[in-house]
Amino acid sequence: MLVVNMFLRLCIPQHFEIRSLPPDTYCRKYGEYLPASHEYNFLTLRTKDHDRSETDDYLSTLLHGTKYFLRHPILKVLAADALIISALSFFIVWTYQPILLELGLPLAYLGIVQGICVVFEIIVSSSFSHLERISGSRLRYTFISAILIAAGLIVLSLSKSLMLAIISSIIVFAFGFTRGVLFGNYMNKHIESKNRATVLSAISMFGTLARTIMYPFIGLMMEFSLNITVLSLGILVIAVSAHSRVQEHMLLD
DSSP: OHHHHHHHHHHSOTTEEEEEEOTTOEETTTTEEOOTTOOEEEEEEOOOOOOHHHHHHHHHHHHHHHHHHHTOHHHHHHHHHHHHHHHHHHTHHHHHHHHHHHTTOOGGGHHHHHHHHHHHHHHHHTOHHHHHHHHSSHHHHHHHHHHHHHHHHHHHHHOOOHHHHHHHHHHHHHHHTTHHHHHHHHHHTTSOHHHHHHHHHHHHHHHHHHHHHHHHHHHHHHHHOHHHHHHHHHHHHHHHHHTOOOOGGGOOO
């Protein structure tokens, strides 16, 4: 019985508790005493009262991270570039598949294309230092990667070739979905370790908020024209990168 109890306590989630009842315990459900020859384990659900102070602590921590972020001029510049271009790139998730299907890609091959996109994301994210050296500087790489994202979106929207559309999609995934990781590394260097978690959480919240705001507008545009929507995303990426205030000294490694 001791071994059984130990096993149950290791395997059962924390919100359950084991209550051992001794022999001759009255069982109300069945209106009778349990046999005296056994000890019984009952599994009961233990609910944890939510402490309002915990919620308040979380909100105050998030508020502190937001204030720190908004008062830091370099972080605001880096986050604006990273979040906006990442958000614009994100919407390829909902747009590239219908375009590829229209161009004649069999439905069964969409998973293969997505897998290839993920492979190239891994390759790019593990080659940042090499890509920055090829580009000549960190700043130049951030600009080139943004232009590649924009070019991929524009070509995807205009292409009549299935192969060209697939290559364009891979480029957008490879550089668009890794941009946030790269800028996250740059931003880490400007945040003290004691504030890093809360500030990055606040920045992530702003990124989620940006996508949330954009969702209905992108949906309405897709109802009007899928290709024009993707073309517009590419043009917006060019506009954001052209007006970016990111400078070389901000990109610490």
